Amino acid sequence: MKxxxxxxxxxxxxxxxxxxxxxxGAEASVLAGGQSLMPMLNLRMAxxxxxxxxxxxxxxxxxxxxxxxxxxxxxxxxxxVLASPLVRQAAPLLAQALHHVAHPAIRNRGTLGGSxxxxxxxxxxxxxxxxLGATIVLASASGKRRVAAEKFFLGVYAxxxxxxxxxxxxxxxAIRPGWTHAFQEVSRRHGDYAMAGLALALRRDGSRxxxxxxxxxxxxxxxxxxxxxEAALVSGGVGAACQMLGGLDAMGGDEVTAAxxxxxxxxxxxxxxxxxx
Amino acid sequence: MELPDEPxxxxxxxxxxxxxxxxxxxxxxxxxxxxxxxxxxxxxVGCEHGVCGACHVQVDGVVVRGCLMLAVQAxxxxxxxxxxxxxxxxxxxxxxxFFNRAALQCGFxxxxxxxxxxxxxxxxxDPSRAEIREALSGNYCRCTGYHAIxxxxxxxxxxxxx
Numbered sequence: 001m002k003x004x005x006x007x008x009x010x011x012x013x014x015x016x017x018x019x020x021x022x023x024x025g026a027e028a029s030v031l032a033g034g035q036s037l038m039p040m041l042n043l044r045m046a047x048x049x050x051x052x053x054x055x056x057x058x059x060x061x062x063x064x065x066x067x068x069x070x071x072x073x074x075x076x077x078x079x080x081v082l083a084s085p086l087v088r089q090a091a092p093l094l095a096q097a098l099h100h101v102a103h104p105a106i107r108n109r110g111t112l113g114g115s116x117x118x119x120x121x122x123x124x125x126x127x128x129x130x131x132l133g134a135t136i137v138l139a140s141a142s143g144k145r146r147v148a149a150e151k152f153f154l155g156v157y158a159x160x161x162x163x164x165x166x167x168x169x170x171x172x173x174a175i176r177p178g179w180t181h182a183f184q185e186v187s188r189r190h191g192d193y194a195m196a197g198l199a200l201a202l203r204r205d206g207s208r209x210x211x212x213x214x215x216x217x218x219x220x221x222x223x224x225x226x227x228x229x230e231a232a233l234v235s236g237g238v239g240a241a242c243q244m245l246g247g248l249d250a251m252g253g254d255e256v257t258a259a260x261x262x263x264x265x266x267x268x269x270x271x272x273x274x275x276x277x
Numbered sequence: 278m279e280l281p282d283e284p285x286x287x288x289x290x291x292x293x294x295x296x297x298x299x300x301x302x303x304x305x306x307x308x309x310x311x312x313x314x315x316x317x318x319x320x321x322v323g324c325e326h327g328v329c330g331a332c333h334v335q336v337d338g339v340v341v342r343g344c345l346m347l348a349v350q351a352x353x354x355x356x357x358x359x360x361x362x363x364x365x366x367x368x369x370x371x372x373x374x375f376f377n378r379a380a381l382q383c384g385f386x387x388x389x390x391x392x393x394x395x396x397x398x399x400x401x402x403d404p405s406r407a408e409i410r411e412a413l414s415g416n417y418c419r420c421t422g423y424h425a426i427x428x429x430x431x432x433x434x435x436x437x438x439x
Contacts, residue, residue: 002305004304006304007284010349034346034347035345038327038344038345039327041304042306042325053350079339102415103415104340104396104412105340105341109341109345189414190411
C-alpha cells in the first residue's frame, strides 16, 4: 500500500504556489496537512500527477481577530485552532466542534482549509463555518475571490474551488453579545466520522429563541443553513424545528439509514438547544 | 521503492538529536523511511492510512502519524522516534508504568501509545480517565482492551506529579 509516483513541488511563496497550480491544472493536488489526502494516496484512490506542498509558505496559518472578524489561515492546524484563545473568544463553536475532529495526532497536522477544501459530508468544520456565516477567501494566479460558506459546499467532496485556486483564509464574524454556540455529535467511537452532527448559534430574548442558525454534518450530502428549521425554532420552539427536520434530504446507507440520521439530527437539536455556551 | 529511475529528493533533518542527510524517494512516507532508510524499527507500520496510530513519531515537537507524512516533508524538521524518546529518558515514567501495569501484550501499539500519552501529560499533568481515553482514541490496541493502558497513564501521571 504505497502511493503511485507523483511530482512534488514545495514552493516557498504564495505567488510561486499559485503559478505552479495554474500550470498544473487538474493534475495538481494541494498538500496541506495531508490527513485525508495521504490516506487516499496510500490507497491509490487518488493519483495526482503533482503534489504542491504548501507547508513552507509563510503566513498561511495566521489566526487574528480585528474589527469583529476572526480570520483563520487555511493552513492553521486543527490543534492550533483548538488551542487559540481568539477562537474561543470569537467562535466558541469551532472549539467545541474540534474536540470531535479525529484524534490528537491528526489534529496536530490536519488543517482548517484542508477540511473545507475536501468537503467530506461528515466533517465538522464545513458545518461550523456555514452555521457562522463565514466567508472563504480563495486565491489563484489571476487574483482573489470571496465565497460565502453557504455557497461553497456543493456536494460530496464538491466545492466552489476552481482548478488553480487555493484557500487563503476563512473570515468568521465574531460572536455578538447575546449569542451562544453549541455543537453536538453522535459517532460510534470518539473521533470516528459523524453519524450526525449539529452546529447551532442562538440568540435568546429572555427564555424565547429570537434568532437561530443551524447547520448539520453527516446528514445531507452537502452542509447548508437549515433555514426552515431555524424559522420554526424561532416561531414554534424546538418541537416545531424537529418537525421541520423531517424534510431533510438525508444520506442513506446500509449502516446508517436516512431515517436514522434524521432521528439523530432531532436528538442533537434538542440537546444543543439545552446546552449552548 | 529502490527502482533506478525512482524520483528522489535530498533531505537534511535532525533525527533523535543527530543531524543527518539522506536521499529519499518522493513517494516514501516518513515511517517507511525511518524503518528502512534510517534503520529505526521502533515505529511500527499498521494500517498505512492514518487509523491505528502505531506509526506515531514526533515532528517539530508534536506527535504525528508517520504514515500520513512524506519523508521529503521532514526536510529541515526535528524528528524524534520512540528510540530517541527512550534514550533521552523523557518517557521513563510512562514506560515503567506500562511495564508495572501490564499495559502491553504484543507491544505493537506501545511506541505510538507512549508518545501520544507523553504529549497528553505534557499538556495535562493530571488527566481524568475520560481525558486519557480521548487522547488515546487514535491509537488502537488489539490485545489489552485499553483498561490497563489507561491505568498505566494515570499511574505515570501520579508518579510525575509526586
